Amino acid sequence: MRKSFPDHFLWGASTSAYQVEGAAYEDGKKASQQDIINKDSYQTFGFATAEVASDQYHHFKEDIALMKEMGFTAYRFSIAWSRVFPDGVGEVNEKGIQYYRDLIDELIRNGIEPIVTLYHYDCPWALVEKYGGWLDRRIVKDFEYYARYIINEFKDKVKIWTTINEQSIIVQYWIQKCYIPEELLDGKHDQLRYQINHYMNLAQAIAVKLVHELVPGGIAGAPLGYSCIYPLTSRPEDVMAMQNAQALRNDYYTDIYFKGEYNKAAMIYLEEHGLAPKIEEGDMELIRENLSDFLAINYYASECAKWCPDDGTQQIRWSGVNRSGKKGDIDGFETHPGFYQMCKNPELDTTDWDWAIDPIGMEYLLRDLYNRYNKPLMITENGLGAYDVLTKDGQVHDDYRIDYLRGHIAACKRAIDKGVELLAYCPWSAVDLLSTSNGVKKRYGFIYIDRTDDDPKDCARIRKDSFYWYQKVISTNGEDLT
Ligand code: BGP
Numbered sequence: 001m002r003k004s005f006p007d008h009f010l011w012g013a014s015t016s017a018y019q020v021e022g023a024a025y026e027d028g029k030k031a032s033q034q035d036i037i038n039k040d041s042y043q044t045f046g047f048a049t050a051e052v053a054s055d056q057y058h059h060f061k062e063d064i065a066l067m068k069e070m071g072f073t074a075y076r077f078s079i080a081w082s083r084v085f086p087d088g089v090g091e092v093n094e095k096g097i098q099y100y101r102d103l104i105d106e107l108i109r110n111g112i113e114p115i116v117t118l119y120h121y122d123c124p125w126a127l128v129e130k131y132g133g134w135l136d137r138r139i140v141k142d143f144e145y146y147a148r149y150i151i152n153e154f155k156d157k158v159k160i161w162t163t164i165n166e167q168s169i170i171v172q173y174w175i176q177k178c179y180i181p182e183e184l185l186d187g188k189h190d191q192l193r194y195q196i197n198h199y200m201n202l203a204q205a206i207a208v209k210l211v212h213e214l215v216p217g218g219i220a221g222a223p224l225g226y227s228c229i230y231p232l233t234s235r236p237e238d239v240m241a242m243q244n245a246q247a248l249r250n251d252y253y254t255d256i257y258f259k260g261e262y263n264k265a266a267m268i269y270l271e272e273h274g275l276a277p278k279i280e281e282g283d284m285e286l287i288r289e290n291l292s293d294f295l296a297i298n299y300y301a302s303e304c305a306k307w308c309p310d311d312g313t314q315q316i317r318w319s320g321v322n323r324s325g326k327k328g329d330i331d332g333f334e335t336h337p338g339f340y341q342m343c344k345n346p347e348l349d350t351t352d353w354d355w356a357i358d359p360i361g362m363e364y365l366l367r368d369l370y371n372r373y374n375k376p377l378m379i380t381e382n383g384l385g386a387y388d389v390l391t392k393d394g395q396v397h398d399d400y401r402i403d404y405l406r407g408h409i410a411a412c413k414r415a416i417d418k419g420v421e422l423l424a425y426c427p428w429s430a431v432d433l434l435s436t437s438n439g440v441k442k443r444y445g446f447i448y449i450d451r452t453d454d455d456p457k458d459c460a461r462i463r464k465d466s467f468y469w470y471q472k473v474i475s476t477n478g479e480d481l482t
Contacts (some may be wrong), residue, residue: 028086
């Protein structure tokens with residue numbers, strides 16, 4: 001029986017294009033919806049824009065050298081659609097695609113396996129202006145055009161493809177992840193959350209199909225935002241609420257990827273509440289014929305659910321966000337009366353942004369997913385968002401991050417010991433980057449980027465304590481976590 005990480009286990013970290021690259025309007029790149037969304041959150045909350053981010057566009061060789069120094073054998077990153085096709089479709093931007101050729105070649109030269117994500121929240125703005133982006137079914141065809149080009153371009157160099165990032169999170173937090181016009185934000189339009197997700201299911205199935213057709217030995221799967229869900233108490237009502245939450249928040253996605261069908265309990269709930277997506281003839285066949293090879297899991301925190309009666313006192317609401325970074329400032333919990341309500345887990349400590357810290361949750365979900373679908377798993381995100389302090393002598397003592405990662409890597413190891421097939425551990429994030437909803441002061445990286453929300457400074461790279469710790473973890477293939 002295996003009692004350690006397999007020899008070929010992939011160790012690395014993750015980022016996404018708009019959160020790390022910067023150069024938002026350079027060398028022919030045009031805006032993505034994230035350039036617009038982040039410009040707005042700069043004005044509203046003072047969070048950094050995506051214009052410079054961590055400036056990886058100009059620092060990628062330095063970043064890859066640091067990754068190599070840490071011992072990475074994999075790097076998961078995404079391709080910015082509007083860097084390659086500034087208008088979403090049509091003419092390729094030669095300088096844009098050249099950036100990714102250079103990035104991938106540099107990774108391979110350094111013995112680091114590129115794990116590419118095709119789409120990470122950054123729809124070309126030109127498509128939003130043309131027809132509303134993901135609000136319109138025409139995007140599926142345009143995504144296919146883009147994905148075919150990228151997969152074909154890198155078919156000999158990239159073997160592991162992740163498709164559309166975190167469909168589950170896009171449904172929950174759609175305004176941070178998709179540009180949604182003001183007039184659609186009044187609750188009457190919530191069905192569109194699931195409609196967008198249905199279009200993404202079609203696009204993701206097409207991406208899997210293209211990888212299977214074009215990439216010799218290639219494998220494809222979705223990177224899903226996934227949290228295990230506990231019942232608040234052992235009262236049977238809370239346990240049923242947990243099962244309902246599991247159906248709508250998790251199985252609704254994984255059943256599509258691995259069974260090619262929508263989870264029944266979740267779909268019945270959506271139909272009863274006018275939220276179900278419109279499905280056209282042929283859609284389910286496309287999905288069924290193109291199942292995923294693996295699941296890429298983005299896990300940060302576990303969740304907790306309790307019973308919520310449908311007695312007219314509460315209405316449907318979506319997940320809350322903590323924008324301030326002060327514990328307890330989360331502005332509410334997802335509620336579906338008669339189905340479930342999410343709540344704080346009194347057993348767990350949280351980050352400053354109210355994300356429950358729970359390494360055992362990682363072990364639980366790995367074992368649960370593997371038992372139910374029997375498919376290989378990867379961790380493509382996991383990490384601690386925290387305020388880091390750069391000392392006067394240029395160091396970052398992030399022992400809290402080391403504690404967090406140590407606990408989660410140990411949990412991966414226990415899951416492997418119980419027979420789970422885990423292929424990779426790529427936490428968030430390689431370098432500090434722009435958070436999706438909290439600017440750059442919420443940091444995740446092994447490498448500190450010297451900038452603030454207001455001032456991009458020179459984005460100098462500084463190794464944190466966690467950098468040296470992770471280096472040791474990798475060099476011992478996960479044996480030494482001290
Ligand atoms: C995931 C996203 C990432 C990343 C991470 C941390 O949902 O895939 O893009 O940002 O969460 O979240 P945040 O940036 O909001 O702290």
